[in-house]
Amino acid sequence: MSVIMATATSLAVGSIRSRRSTSGVTRFKMAVRSSSISVAVAPMLTKLQQDCATPLPVLRSVADSMSADMRAGLAVDGGSDLKMILSYVDSLPTGDEKGLFYALDLGGTNFRVLKVQLGGKDERVISTESEQLSIPQELMSATSEELFDFIASVLENFAQKGGNFNLPPGRKGEIGFTFSFPVKQTSIDSGILIKWTKGFAVSGTAGKDVVACLNEAMDRKGIDMRVSALVNDAVATLAGARYWDDDVMVAVILGTGTNACYVERMDAIPKLQGDFSPSRRTIVNLEWGAFRKGLPLTVFDRDMDAASINPGEQANSKFNLSMLTPISLIFEKTISGMYLGEIARRALMYMAEEGSLFGKSVPEKLSLPFVLRTPDLSAMQQDTTDDLQTVGSVLYDVAGVESDLNSRKIVLEVCNTFVKRAGRLAGAGIVGILQKIEEDTKGAIFGKRTVVAMDGGLYERYSQYRRYLKEAVAELIVPETSRNIVIEHSKDGSGIGAALLAATNSKYERNL
Numbered sequence: 001m002s003v004i005m006a007t008a009t010s011l012a013v014g015s016i017r018s019r020r021s022t023s024g025v026t027r028f029k030m031a032v033r034s035s036s037i038s039v040a041v042a043p044m045l046t047k048l049q050q051d052c053a054t055p056l057p058v059l060r061s062v063a064d065s066m067s068a069d070m071r072a073g074l075a076v077d078g079g080s081d082l083k084m085i086l087s088y089v090d091s092l093p094t095g096d097e098k099g100l101f102y103a104l105d106l107g108g109t110n111f112r113v114l115k116v117q118l119g120g121k122d123e124r125v126i127s128t129e130s131e132q133l134s135i136p137q138e139l140m141s142a143t144s145e146e147l148f149d150f151i152a153s154v155l156e157n158f159a160q161k162g163g164n165f166n167l168p169p170g171r172k173g174e175i176g177f178t179f180s181f182p183v184k185q186t187s188i189d190s191g192i193l194i195k196w197t198k199g200f201a202v203s204g205t206a207g208k209d210v211v212a213c214l215n216e217a218m219d220r221k222g223i224d225m226r227v228s229a230l231v232n233d234a235v236a237t238l239a240g241a242r243y244w245d246d247d248v249m250v251a252v253i254l255g256t257g258t259n260a261c262y263v264e265r266m267d268a269i270p271k272l273q274g275d276f277s278p279s280r281r282t283i284v285n286l287e288w289g290a291f292r293k294g295l296p297l298t299v300f301d302r303d304m305d306a307a308s309i310n311p312g313e314q315a316n317s318k319f320n321l322s323m324l325t326p327i328s329l330i331f332e333k334t335i336s337g338m339y340l341g342e343i344a345r346r347a348l349m350y351m352a353e354e355g356s357l358f359g360k361s362v363p364e365k366l367s368l369p370f371v372l373r374t375p376d377l378s379a380m381q382q383d384t385t386d387d388l389q390t391v392g393s394v395l396y397d398v399a400g401v402e403s404d405l406n407s408r409k410i411v412l413e414v415c416n417t418f419v420k421r422a423g424r425l426a427g428a429g430i431v432g433i434l435q436k437i438e439e440d441t442k443g444a445i446f447g448k449r450t451v452v453a454m455d456g457g458l459y460e461r462y463s464q465y466r467r468y469l470k471e472a473v474a475e476l477i478v479p480e481t482s483r484n485i486v487i488e489h490s491k492d493g494s495g496i497g498a499a500l501l502a503a504t505n506s507k508y509e510r511n512l
Ligand code: BGC
Pocket: 107, 108, 179, 180, 181, 182, 183, 197, 198, 232, 233, 234, 253, 255, 256, 257, 258, 259, 260, 287, 289, 332
């Protein structure tokens, strides 16, 4: 590690903390204890803050590059880091949708199954029943059949429970399948998995149609249902939010992973072949996790990327479909929930080893990848006690770290540095999208109320993250215009959105 210089100078003097035994941690380098933590660590922190800084010119350049990459990806497949995937969602929900529809939502750590009864313009969403399960860890690296058999059995149990609403006799259950991984969509109800993200490493799915995988699993169980819409979670969120508000133009997911999509004019998509739909508009899925231009990165990001199951250089090298070019996912790794805790852990580990952040010994547990999670960062940042008790107990519970007030303050600074960078970069990305639409159609975005629908646990539950994101948007857009931009949490837009898209694409002529 060369980026941050350690400056520990004098030998250990007494610590105000109780010390943990160092037995069992001999494989760790014993750092020289400086006379004060801050003497050794302060320059490291300063360097980290400099490396992560996102002043206005950096934000501006990220927003501009995002717009430029969007154009390049719309021109031709493989034209940029952004895949600009055509969703085949050409007609958005109108409010007229009626009947009972299912939604399956496989996206991150959780899997959800929903049943939604739609009642048309007057009654809208009459009822929603749902069940949520954590994806068992072992299934994240199982075989494709095992994963899809699990999904099918959860669906089967759920559907058998009955409930207040049922399908009319003779009618098959129709499913909106929210599948939140990069998929090359081949129609509204089929698409090929480009690669797994978010820690999934299921064998035998990449390069296959995920709807076919689900259909085969349903056949194995004798479930008589069909997928009528395959959608990304960002796309489902946009559809769900648009159902309530015609001004929604963009949707962004900030959760375990991250992504964005928006409503585009078909004549602004050079790579689009075939007839335009009557609406002449479609939703485009950026897969913006793969964006990488002008991001302020640190050695910790690079090390984490290199150690990940999908490092930039190697991703997808075994597939040769034209869409399947390497994905570095650096934007995702810099701004999304799966990674923020891990980047912070790496920085803290470095400070512990090279700057004696936690005293003489380096806490063994802190060396475990992903032991510090983004919700831990959020919990620590909500701490309002004078002696930062929550920070202390999170550090102890999660990483076995005994800390004093000084080290807790530094830990908070480290968390804040990465969260600030993440929120501000996400904000710049959103402005990049708005800018692109505005450049094509003057006034379509900035001249009127425009809503960006947000979803995902990171956005929902990390207040500092939200604040940094909104601050960056406000810095980048002039005040008269930014008043028109509404960044709104669309709770559970994605579940209802998928059911709505199942209805919009129902094979039955009239929804019941
Ligand atoms: C996936 C996207 C998804 C996003 C948010 C990313 O890892 O590649 O398809 O929309 O996570 O769930």
